[in-house]
Every structure is written in C-alpha cells, then in structure tokens.
Amino acid sequence: MAFKRAPVLSLLSVTTIAFSLFAFGLFGLVALNIRRQLNQLEDRVEIRAFVVDGTNAEATSSALGDIASFPEVSTVKLVSPEEALVRARRELGEFSDVFEAGILPASIDVKLKEGYRDPATVASVAGRIKNYDFIDDVRFGEEWVQKLYRIRTIATLAGAVLGLAFAGVAVIIIGSTIRMAVLARAREISIMRVVGATDGFIRSPFLIEGVLKGTLGGLLALLFTYAANSLIGKFVFSAEFFDAKYAIGGVAAGALIGLLGSAFSVGRHLRDV
Amino acid sequence: MIRFTHVFKEFPRTGLALQDVSFHVGKGEFVFLTGPSGAGKSTILKLIFLEERPTKGEVKVSGVSSVTIRGRDVPKLRRKMGVVFQDFRLLEDRTVEANIAFALEVTGAQPSAIGPKVSRLLGQVGLASKATSLPRELSGGEQQRVAIARALANDPVVLIADEPTGNLDERATRGIFQLLRDINASGTAIIMATHNLELIRRAECRTIEMNHGAIVFDSAEQAIAYPASGGDEA
Ligand SMILES: Nc1ncnc2c1ncn2[C@@H]1O[C@H](COP(=O)(O)OP(=O)(O)O)[C@@H](O)[C@H]1O
Ligand SMILES: [Mg+2]
Numbered sequence: 001m002a003f004k005r006a007p008v009l010s011l012l013s014v015t016t017i018a019f020s021l022f023a024f025g026l027f028g029l030v031a032l033n034i035r036r037q038l039n040q041l042e043d044r045v046e047i048r049a050f051v052v053d054g055t056n057a058e059a060t061s062s063a064l065g066d067i068a069s070f071p072e073v074s075t076v077k078l079v080s081p082e083e084a085l086v087r088a089r090r091e092l093g094e095f096s097d098v099f100e101a102g103i104l105p106a107s108i109d110v111k112l113k114e115g116y117r118d119p120a121t122v123a124s125v126a127g128r129i130k131n132y133d134f135i136d137d138v139r140f141g142e143e144w145v146q147k148l149y150r151i152r153t154i155a156t157l158a159g160a161v162l163g164l165a166f167a168g169v170a171v172i173i174i175g176s177t178i179r180m181a182v183l184a185r186a187r188e189i190s191i192m193r194v195v196g197a198t199d200g201f202i203r204s205p206f207l208i209e210g211v212l213k214g215t216l217g218g219l220l221a222l223l224f225t226y227a228a229n230s231l232i233g234k235f236v237f238s239a240e241f242f243d244a245k246y247a248i249g250g251v252a253a254g255a256l257i258g259l260l261g262s263a264f265s266v267g268r269h270l271r272d273v
Numbered sequence: 274m275i276r277f278t279h280v281f282k283e284f285p286r287t288g289l290a291l292q293d294v295s296f297h298v299g300k301g302e303f304v305f306l307t308g309p310s311g312a313g314k315s316t317i318l319k320l321i322f323l324e325e326r327p328t329k330g331e332v333k334v335s336g337v338s339s340v341t342i343r344g345r346d347v348p349k350l351r352r353k354m355g356v357v358f359q360d361f362r363l364l365e366d367r368t369v370e371a372n373i374a375f376a377l378e379v380t381g382a383q384p385s386a387i388g389p390k391v392s393r394l395l396g397q398v399g400l401a402s403k404a405t406s407l408p409r410e411l412s413g414g415e416q417q418r419v420a421i422a423r424a425l426a427n428d429p430v431v432l433i434a435d436e437p438t439g440n441l442d443e444r445a446t447r448g449i450f451q452l453l454r455d456i457n458a459s460g461t462a463i464i465m466a467t468h469n470l471e472l473i474r475r476a477e478c479r480t481i482e483m484n485h486g487a488i489v490f491d492s493a494e495q496a497i498a499y500p501a502s503g504g505d506e507a
Contacts (some may be wrong), residue, residue: 054501138374192364193324194322194351194362195376195380195426196349196352196379196380
C-alpha cells in the first residue's frame with residue numbers, strides 16, 4: 001500500500017534499515033570470527049617464568065605450590081633446562097642445532113583457567129609471578145593477545161556506531177514516509193475519528209507498515225551479509241556465519257527499527273490531522 | 274443528556290469563542306442552533322463532540338464530563354453521537370455502501386452484521402437504489418443522506434448537524450430536514466446549527482440563538498425554567 005503511494009521513500013526506508021543492519025552484520029561477523037580465533041588461541045595462552053640459574057629446588061617447589069593456588073591458575077609445571085631444550089628442538093625443527101645443552105634456563109609454565117585468559121588477567125598473574133626473587137623474566141605472548149583483543153573491540157565498536165547511525169537515519173526516513181502516509185489519508189483519519197474509531201485502531205495500519213518495512217530491511221541485510229561472508233570465504237579466508245539465533249535476532253531488530261520509526265512519527269502527525 | 278455549565282472557550286489566536294454558555298438538551302429533543310457566522314455555533318458542536326475541550330466550565334454528555342473524561346474514553350462516547358457536516362465528508366473513492374460500512378468497520382462491528390445494517394440504513398435515508406454509486410455520482414442532497422446514514426450507523430442517542438443544508442438548494446434542504454425530523458421522531462435527539470431562518474420559522478422547534486460567543490435567546494427559557502442553565506436570564 002505504501003509502496004504504491006510513495007515508492008521512492010518506501011524503498012529508501014527499507015534500504016536504510018538494510019544498510020543499518022548490514023553494518024551491524026559485517027562488523028559483527030569480523031568480531032565473531034576474531035572471537036572464535038581468540039578462543040582457540042586462548043587455549044594456548046601460557047605464562048612462562050624463567051628461573052634464575054642456581055635457584056634451589058626448595059624455593060621453586062614452594063613457589064609452584066603458591067602459584068597453583070592462584071584462583072586464575074589451572075596448571076603449573078616446572079620445566080627443567082633439559083626438557084626446555086627438547087621442546088625447543090621439537091618446535092624449531094631444522095634449526096635445532098643452534099641449541100646447546102645448558103643454554104636454556106629452567107622455567108615455570110603456567111596455564112590459566114578458561115575465563116581468565118584476557119590480557120589484563122594474564123598480565124596481572126604474570127606480574128605476581130615476577131615478584132619472586134628467583135624469577136628472571138616472564139613471557140606471556142602479550143602483543144598478539146592484546147592486538148587481537150583490540151581488533152575485536154574496534155570491530156564491535158565500529159559495527160555498533162555505524163549500525164546505530166544508519167538505524168537513526170532509518171528511523172527518520174520511516175518517520176517521513178509515515179508522515180506522508182498520514183497526510184495522504186488525513187480525510188479518512190478525520191472521518192474515523194468522527195465515527196469513534198480508537199487511536200489504536202487508527203494507528204495500527206501505520207505500525208504494521210513500519211514493521212513490514214523493517215522486516216524486509218532485516219531480511220535484505222541478512223542476504224547482503226551472507227553474500228559478503230561467502231565472498232570473503234571464497235577469496236580471503238573461510239569465515240563462519242552467524243547461527244540462526246543471531247540471524248533471527250537481526251531480522252527482529254529490523255522489525256523493531258521499523259516499529260519505532262512509525263510509532264514515533266504516527267503519534268506526532270495524527271495530532272495534526 | 275447534554276449540559277453546558279458556564280462554558281468558556283478561548284482559542285490561542287482568535288480569543289474567546291464562547292463566553293459563559295449554559296444550556297441543557299434533553300433526550301429526544303430537536304434543537305436549532307442559530308446566529309451569525311462566527312457566533313460560536315460550530316464551537317458548541319465541537320465541544321459536544323469532544324473535538325475541543327472547554328477552557329472553563331463543564332460540558333456533560335450522557336453523564337460523562339469533559340472535565341474528567343480520559344482521552345482514551347473519547348472514542349466510546351463518540352459512538353453515542355452521530356455527526357453530519359455541511360461538506361458531507363464522504364470518502365470519494367468508495368461506494369455509498371462502503372462509506373456507510375466504514376463507520377461500522379472502524380468501530381469494531383461484527384463483520385456479519387455490517388451488510389444487513391448498511392442495507393437498513395440505506396433504506397432509512399431513501400437511497401436503497403444507490404448502494405453501489407460513488408459519491409460524485411450523487412446530488413448534494415443524496416450525498417448528505419449518505420452522511421446521515423453513516424452518522425446513524427452506531428445507533429447514536431444524538432445527531433449533531435453543522436449546517437447540514439448549507440450547500441443544498443431549497444428542495445434538497447426540505448428533504449434533508451424532513452429526514453432529520455423522521456429520525457428525531459424515532460427517538461434520536463438532534464442539534465442542528467443553521468442560519469436558514471425560513472426553516473426555523475416553519476419548524477417551530479426549540480431554537481438557541483448565539484451572537485459573539487454568547488447565547489442571546491433560547492426559546493426553551495421562555496416556556497420552562499432550566500435550573501442549571503442560563504440562570505442569570507431566567
Ligand atoms: N480552531 C480554531 N482556532 C482558532 N479560532 C477558532 C477556531 N475555531 C473557531 N474559532 C473562532 O471562534 C469563533 C467562533 O467560530 P465558530 O464556532 O466556527 O462560529 P460559527 O460556527 O457560529 O460560524 C470565531 O471567531 C472563530 O474564528
Ligand atoms: Mg460554523
């Protein structure tokens with residue numbers, strides 16, 4: 001009905017809703033995939049504290065007990081210089097010759113429990129371990145963990161800001177299509193009032209129109225996001241798509257934007273009729 | 274049934290449209306509202322109809338007060354009234370029967386009851402043969418009959434008519450007036466604003482005359498005293 005009366009504005013409202021959710025969707029996808037990556041990497045997050053040469057065994061073993069009792073810590077393991085050498089050889093393969101026995105120091109390797117692997121917690125645990133006199137240096141792969149976290153935050157934020165901006169524009173555009181629709185039906189509306197139609201009854205077709213446009217915009221956004229995801233999957237790297245819960249949530253968000261846009265507008269303009 | 278008690282109505286730019294208006298209309302009465310243009314006739318009708326609220330004083334319709342009524346109860350009260358305007362206010366793109374059915378549809382009538390009701394109303398206003406015509410295919414008098422049928426759709430206790438014959442020739446005017454008399458005879462009160470003095474003189478109905486927003490004459494005041502209305506004059 002609205003599409004016949006104001007096709008350009010109607011199309012515009014549907015597409016702005018679609019773009020709003022598309023922005024949400026794209027950046028959401030980036031955040032989602034980084035999050036997945038992080039979860040995998042987080043399994044490997046490990047703090048390695050190097051022990052000063054010549055530290056007595058009693059001191060290290062009591063430290064091991066202390067560290068094991070930290071609430072964040074899942075496992076603690078003492079790695080002797082010999083074991084370190086074996087591990088280094090295994091990890092470095094052909095360059096293994098460069099290592100001579102005795103070069104590598106002993107270390108305390110600490111794994112953290114799930115949920116305690118974010119950069120801040122890792123750094124705080126590392127800091128506590130560093131407090132021992134006989135600990136020389138602590139490494140915990142801080143750069144890449146922090147970098148990934150930062151990218152995820154930026155992606156989430158960029159998606160939210162862009163999406164919200166588009167959503168705002170969508171609400172305004174829907175508002176003006178509703179305004180036109182109300183004015184086009186001013187006579188009908190005034191007669192409805194005269195014969196005793198309730199405001200809810202008068203309002204409902206406009207609200208339904210808003211919800212329909214919003215849902216259409218949401219479906220379009222889902223389609224765009226899916227297409228973008230497939231393209232990335234084909235040419236860049238394989239990325240995972242939202243599960244059904246998020247996809248439905250996205251379309252519902254479109255319906256909500258449509259409903260809000262028309263609800264704000266119809267209340268205001270009905271008063272002028 | 275309709276009672277105005279010391280009603281004042283002030284509009285932002287134009288000032289006082291009504292000052293200290295008090296009167297009462299009983300069940301089944303027929304009342305003419307007359308007076309020069311700008312006297313406040315339409316304003317009185319709008320207050321009855323709750324399209325406007327008084328600035329001061331109280332308008333009571335069917336026991337419901339303009340002072341205490343909540344906005345969402347207004348539609349319910351309106352269903353007890355029918356309104357007819359000088360310019361008919363029909364929907365041009367709908368047939369006669371659709372125009373009448375409209376009033377029933379938007380007030381939530383049973384769909385199965387709408388058809389028979391529309392036929393009955395069309396018969397009542399003498400347009401049974403024009404059910405599928407469009408408004409522009411009808412004469413002015415016929416269009417006003419459609420508007421009257423629509424106003425009667427929800428079985429109002431009062432019909433409010435703002436210069437219903439203002440756009441009609443003399444013959445059509447007589448026809449519409451006779452229709453209103455018939456409707457009144459079946460128990461519906463009618464308040465009709467008009468400046469057709471010829472019509473008023475011949476009809477011998479109660480007449481309230483307005484000027485500059487005040488009642489200057491009420492024929493009912495001469496016959497019987499209304500305790501709550503126009504006390505200073507009686
Ligand atoms: N909505 C309005 N806003 C401002 N002034 C109004 C409005 N409606 C009526 N008036 C003023 O109130 C006075 C009475 O108008 P009205 O009741 O329409 O007179 P009548 O119907 O007797 O010709 C006029 O002076 C008119 O200008
Ligand atoms: Mg008038």
